Amino acid sequence: MFDSLWVNVHAATMAEAGSPGIIKNAAIGIQDKKIAWIGPQKEMPQKPEPLSEHVHDGGGRWATPGLIDCHTHLIYEGDRVHEFEQRLQGLTYEEIAKAGGGIMSTVKSTRTASGQQLYDSALVRIQALLREGVTTIEIKSGYGLDVATEEKILRVATDIHDTSGLRIQRSFLGAHAVPPEYAGRPDDYINFVCQDMLPALHQKHLVDCVDGFCENIGFTRTHIEKVFKRAKELGLPVKLHAEQLSNQRGAALVAQYGGLSADHVEYLDEAGVKAMAKAGTVAVLLPGAFYFLREKQLPPVDLFRQYKVPMAIATDHNPGTSPTLSLLLMLNMACTLFRLTPEEALAGVTRHAARALGYQDICGTLERGKAADFALWDITHPRDLCYYFGRNPCMGVVRAGCLCDFESSPPLFFEQRQAVF
Amino acid sequence: MFDSLWVNVHAATMAEAGSPGIIKNAAIGIQDKKIAWIGPQKEMPQKPEPLSEHVHDGGGRWATPGLIDCHTHLIYEGDRVHEFEQRLQGLTYEEIAKAGGGIMSTVKSTRTASGQQLYDSALVRIQALLREGVTTIEIKSGYGLDVATEEKILRVATDIHDTSGLRIQRSFLGAHAVPPEYAGRPDDYINFVCQDMLPALHQKHLVDCVDGFCENIGFTRTHIEKVFKRAKELGLPVKLHAEQLSNQRGAALVAQYGGLSADHVEYLDEAGVKAMAKAGTVAVLLPGAFYFLREKQLPPVDLFRQYKVPMAIATDHNPGTSPTLSLLLMLNMACTLFRLTPEEALAGVTRHAARALGYQDICGTLERGKAADFALWDITHPRDLCYYFGRNPCMGVVRAGCLCDFESSPPLFFEQRQAVF
Numbered sequence: 001m002f003d004s005l006w007v008n009v010h011a012a013t014m015a016e017a018g019s020p021g022i023i024k025n026a027a028i029g030i031q032d033k034k035i036a037w038i039g040p041q042k043e044m045p046q047k048p049e050p051l052s053e054h055v056h057d058g059g060g061r062w063a064t065p066g067l068i069d070c071h072t073h074l075i076y077e078g079d080r081v082h083e084f085e086q087r088l089q090g091l092t093y094e095e096i097a098k099a100g101g102g103i104m105s106t107v108k109s110t111r112t113a114s115g116q117q118l119y120d121s122a123l124v125r126i127q128a129l130l131r132e133g134v135t136t137i138e139i140k141s142g143y144g145l146d147v148a149t150e151e152k153i154l155r156v157a158t159d160i161h162d163t164s165g166l167r168i169q170r171s172f173l174g175a176h177a178v179p180p181e182y183a184g185r186p187d188d189y190i191n192f193v194c195q196d197m198l199p200a201l202h203q204k205h206l207v208d209c210v211d212g213f214c215e216n217i218g219f220t221r222t223h224i225e226k227v228f229k230r231a232k233e234l235g236l237p238v239k240l241h242a243e244q245l246s247n248q249r250g251a252a253l254v255a256q257y258g259g260l261s262a263d264h265v266e267y268l269d270e271a272g273v274k275a276m277a278k279a280g281t282v283a284v285l286l287p288g289a290f291y292f293l294r295e296k297q298l299p300p301v302d303l304f305r306q307y308k309v310p311m312a313i314a315t316d317h318n319p320g321t322s323p324t325l326s327l328l329l330m331l332n333m334a335c336t337l338f339r340l341t342p343e344e345a346l347a348g349v350t351r352h353a354a355r356a357l358g359y360q361d362i363c364g365t366l367e368r369g370k371a372a373d374f375a376l377w378d379i380t381h382p383r384d385l386c387y388y389f390g391r392n393p394c395m396g397v398v399r400a401g402c403l404c405d406f407e408s409s410p411p412l413f414f415e416q417r418q419a420v421f
Numbered sequence: 422m423f424d425s426l427w428v429n430v431h432a433a434t435m436a437e438a439g440s441p442g443i444i445k446n447a448a449i450g451i452q453d454k455k456i457a458w459i460g461p462q463k464e465m466p467q468k469p470e471p472l473s474e475h476v477h478d479g480g481g482r483w484a485t486p487g488l489i490d491c492h493t494h495l496i497y498e499g500d501r502v503h504e505f506e507q508r509l510q511g512l513t514y515e516e517i518a519k520a521g522g523g524i525m526s527t528v529k530s531t532r533t534a535s536g537q538q539l540y541d542s543a544l545v546r547i548q549a550l551l552r553e554g555v556t557t558i559e560i561k562s563g564y565g566l567d568v569a570t571e572e573k574i575l576r577v578a579t580d581i582h583d584t585s586g587l588r589i590q591r592s593f594l595g596a597h598a599v600p601p602e603y604a605g606r607p608d609d610y611i612n613f614v615c616q617d618m619l620p621a622l623h624q625k626h627l628v629d630c631v632d633g634f635c636e637n638i639g640f641t642r643t644h645i646e647k648v649f650k651r652a653k654e655l656g657l658p659v660k661l662h663a664e665q666l667s668n669q670r671g672a673a674l675v676a677q678y679g680g681l682s683a684d685h686v687e688y689l690d691e692a693g694v695k696a697m698a699k700a701g702t703v704a705v706l707l708p709g710a711f712y713f714l715r716e717k718q719l720p721p722v723d724l725f726r727q728y729k730v731p732m733a734i735a736t737d738h739n740p741g742t743s744p745t746l747s748l749l750l751m752l753n754m755a756c757t758l759f760r761l762t763p764e765e766a767l768a769g770v771t772r773h774a775a776r777a778l779g780y781q782d783i784c785g786t787l788e789r790g791k792a793a794d795f796a797l798w799d800i801t802h803p804r805d806l807c808y809y810f811g812r813n814p815c816m817g818v819v820r821a822g823c824l825c826d827f828e829s830s831p832p833l834f835f836e837q838r839q840a841v842f
Contacts, residue, residue, distance in 0.1 A: 079805070080808075081801075081804055085808075294757065326812065329811040336713060342505070383503075384500070384502055387505045387506075388745065389750065390709075390751075
């Protein structure tokens with residue numbers, strides 16, 4: 001007997017490469033928060049009777065795996081809307097930075113905010129993502145850059161995981177920028193990250209992954225390698241912001257350390273793509289930042305195809321360079337701006353996004369044994385999700401087998417709540 | 422005594438050029454569906470007591486004029502998502518057109534759809550716009566291209582006006598494309614538009630405005646001028662799709678006929694801008710189509726500023742070149758892609774959008790005597806609406822003094838419904 005059973009849905013399982021894996025008129029049986037059975041409804045097992053005491057009629061909607069936003073900076077205080085306006089009024093980045101703007105303004109606000117303030121503002125963002133079918137979210141620290149604030153951010157991420165029921169991956173991004181206390185001393189700061197901050201936060205069980213920003217305006221390969229070595233000593237997987245604005249050969253470095261993903265990667269070259277392919281490192285494409293910064297250099301999508309590097313897509317939500325809360329919009333931007341096919345884009349927020357988090361055995365596809373995480377859509381085909389932009393046809397979200405109540409805050413997942421449609 | 426009264430809101434009146442017209446801690450008194458009083462709450466009239474039997478607490482939210490989407494093609498049957506996928510898979514526009522795609526596929530589907538089908542599919546789109554604070558929408562025909570279907574579309578637009586309570590402007594766009602029956606005979610088709618279609622539909626009171634598509638893949642200036650002459654004879658205002666893909670001097674033509682707006686206008690030159698300024702013709706910018714078609718030529722924003730041509734912004738919602746239903750996203754795209762300031766963008770969906778429809782004395786600003794149409798937002802400043810993309814902070818919509826119930830379909834406006842927050 002299933003804990004619950006969904007009938008009268010069309011499923012896009014995303015389980016196979018090169019296909020959305022469509023099952024028309026499908027049924028999904030759920031047991032112990034996982035998919036216990038999925039297939040055409042007419043092939044459903046006949047016994048025991050009843051198959052479940054909790055049968056949900058999907059009303060002919062489409063079910064996809066719960067979407068996965070595998071790269072966000074969701075926890076911070078203070079927007080950067082004023083800078084946005086100033087730039088459009090003609091001020092330069094330098095003038096804004098001199099006036100106290102840029103990433104350091106976010107660090108400053110985040111340091112002074114309470115944990116509760118950070119939780120409250122992050123939850124509004126989380127709910128916007130959830131409302132579009134997102135059930136798994138990666139959240140980076142990196143707006144603290146000191147032990148206390150990085151800990152505060154990672155604790156908020158933990159609280160969001162515990163209270164919302166969403167699956168949250170916490171990435172420690174100490175190597176995001178050099179904080180004011182270490183101005184002009186990046187080597188000293190990286191030593192602090194490796195020797196003090198990372199071990200302390202790891203010991204408190206607040207770190208799932210380690211991330212960094214390798215760029216001419218960020219940290220060098222040498223810096224990042226130190227951080228990666230320390231992460232490996234602690235048994236933590238790594239990922240990297242790489243090749244966003246220039247080719248620093250960061251992707252090859254993260255691949256060398258068996259990294260989960262190299263993110264942005266607009267300036268990546270063929271050698272870097274080959275290194276990623278060899279290591280199984282996922283390319284996380286972030287079209288929101290590309291759009292918002294009006295970048296011109298496209299990521300090497302054809303090379304990713306050629307070398308079979310999985311492409312994931314994420315919002316990169318952050319207040320400076322990607323203030324978006326729509327993963328659906330990123331699907332359209334990945335197609336429109338980066339020329340992905342709708343099928344590639346959908347894989348990018350499901351199967352490949354799971355792999356970018358190391359969750360490929362847990363979620364990202366609708367298959368027996370995977371988490372019962374799925375979104376229900378009022379669409380005629382899964383590719384509709386990529387075609388429209390600025391439209392949300394999400395009619396419901398199931399996470400760990402439970403239908404979400406969008407109206408409650410924080411979002412709650414009712415074990416056996418009846419479907420409302 | 423006011424029919425109803427809103428207190429504890431911050432208002433952005435958009436009533437003055439060059440300023441959002443902010444009134445912190447404002448009150449808005451409504452009488453006969455219009456704004457009877459607006460100002461700081463502490464300066465509110467003291468008598469009679471009570472000022473109203475229906476007092477709404479805005480909860481510190483921001484109120485802006487109800488947004489105006491002044492250029493849409495919302496009524497049609499059949500999406501073009503398959504073409505979108507085919508192009509991304511490498512097919513050319515020519516190959517798609519040969520296989521029956523393009524605008525003619527929409528015309529074909531729309532001709533065979535029933536009025537009820539068109540109404541139902543349009544209403545879903547209307548509700549998405551409404552949910553983001555839109556209270557006035559322009560809708561064009563132009564997917565019929567024969568009398569019966571153009572009439573069907575315009576009747577659906579009329580029905581939407583009558584049932585939803587939204588303000589709808591109906592534009593006749595017979596001169597959108599040459600239908601199959603007139604293939605190779607555009608002159609004959611334009612004669613048919615002028616002599617048969619337009620007068621017949623006008624006589625049935627289905628036409629508020631006349632529009633056309635002046636382009637090397639559309640109609641010539643000579644064709645459009647014939648249509649405009651006929652419109653003028655019938656006393657109908659005109660507008661034009663002009664200079665989208667090339668400079669056809671269409672904007673100067675529509676200005677010559679005292680037109681409401683010239684729309685798209687990426688390829689407009691200084692002479693055209695001057696002509697528009699002289700005639701008071703509004704420039705309607707459509708960043709969604711620009712984005713979706715990956716255009717490079719920017720509209721002459723600096724010239725519009727220099728010659729004080731008002732700039733409006735709209736979704737251009739249509740299934741082929743702008744399948745978006747988010748006017749908020751267009752605000753961000755107008756800033757990010759066209760470099761408008763947030764204030765200019767906000768004026769573009771309020772004050773200037775009203776002017777683009779000839780409604781400048783009716784709506785588009787929060788002022789005494791204007792319609793009591795406003796949206797309530799969970800933001801810290803109106804510019805927030807331009808900064809975020811893919812986020813909807815709309816908490817409520819008031820149209821003609823009545824708070825909308827988002828849950829009902831079609832949307833209903835309850836005269837005295839209490840605010841839910």
